Amino acid sequence: MKKITTILVGLMLFFLIQNVIAQNSDYQKKVEILKKQKEKIKQQEKQALKLEIGEINKRVERGSISSSEAEILKAEVAKKRALNIDNRLAIIDNRIALLERNNGLILNDISGDSNVEDQVRIGIDVNGKPFEEFFFSTKNWKRDLKYDRRTYSDFVMAIGLNNAIIEGQSLDDSPYKIGGSRFFELGVQWRTRVFRNSNFMRLNYGFSFQFNGLKPDNNQFFVENEGQTELREFDLQLRKSKLRMDNLVFPVHFEFGPSKFRETEKTIRYSIHKQFRFGIGAYGGFNIGTRQKLKYDFNGERVKDKFKRDYNTSDLIYGLSAYTGVGGTLLYIKYDLNPIFKDAAVEQRNISLGLRFDL
Secondary structure, eight states: HHHHHHHHHHHHHHHHHHHHHHHHHHHHHHHHHHHHHHHHHHHHHHHHHHHHHHHHHHHHHSSSOOHHHHHHHHHHHHHHHHHHHHHHHHHHHHHHHHHHHHTTOOOTTTGSOOOOHHHHHOOOTTTTTTTTHHHOOOOHHHHHSSSSOOEEEEEEEEEEEEEEEEEEGGGGOOOBOOTTOEEEEEEEEEEEEEEEEEEEEEEEEEEEEEEEEOSSTTTTTEEEETEEEEEEEEEEEEEEEEEEEEEEEEEEEEEOOEEEEEOSSOEEEEEEEOOEEEOOOEEEEEEEEEEEEEEEETTEEEEEEEEEETTTTTTTEEEEEEEETTTTTEEEEESSSSSTTTOSSSEEEEEHHHHHHHH
16 A cells, blocks of 8 residues: 555656646746747837828828928827837736746736737737737738729629621611620729829720620521621521620720719728719720521421531621710620621621620
8 A cells, every 4th residue: 555655656746847847848938939029029119100100191191281290290109109119028028027936837827828929919009900900911901002092893794785787788777686686795894093183084994705696587597608608598497596706805995974082081082883974995805706506496306506616707806885874884885896707798897785784
């Protein structure tokens, strides 16, 4: 029994000694972390002072305060940051003294966790926000850089009627169905204010995918014949005949219209929400695919044929476009200056009219 007791006491002493050694090593690490924090505190306060002085300079540029008022404010923030350094370093020094005096054993020590650095650090504020959140947060960093936001981005979607202007013919004589021929457009645009102190004119630019469809009338379909693309009557009764041209274009528009001006100490904004606007411009790009779809009945069965061919359509796409409306809903028209079919005996040019939505 005495041997067992002796062994147990020995084990307890061994674990106690190991624990004391571990605690001593642990508190030494805490002290080293705290000492490193002192230098970080100085850097944080200096960087915070730099940001606050930058904000004061912006207010001078905007004319909201005078140069003499700015100098007074700069002196105040410099004094505040110097006092912050003294106070925060004193807190760190007291913490180190407390740890060393008690060999790291402090009652109710909240720094018992390994993450001492976060627990002993006292945060600072810049413009009412913690320094790390203000300086390192992507959101706040961008907001600081975008005091005067001049460029916005939108998704663009357009849909409407499509047809062709044919040399020597009017739209009334078009061989394509007026209601059945449609177009669809989807893209992205950037809108940049042209002048520094006015939002009356903006430059809109981006890229779009255009899908222009033509549905021949009178049971006709497209065929290639000796370098010419022409319409012929189909042998059977067609339920559907459609030629679709897919384009990638890069539109550029000058946009005009009023906007609502809002200014605060932190931001300048020009809003075109629910404002009248119109734009005029041009586009250029490439044909990325042409296909024809035919649907008809044969021997009592429904047949659907798809042909992905060149059909002698133009490779380069370029034209004029314009839009007008209120807010994000606009009346939209575009007209291809390039002919639909290359080297055609009679030139045809695509024209589209519909609605455009800036989302």
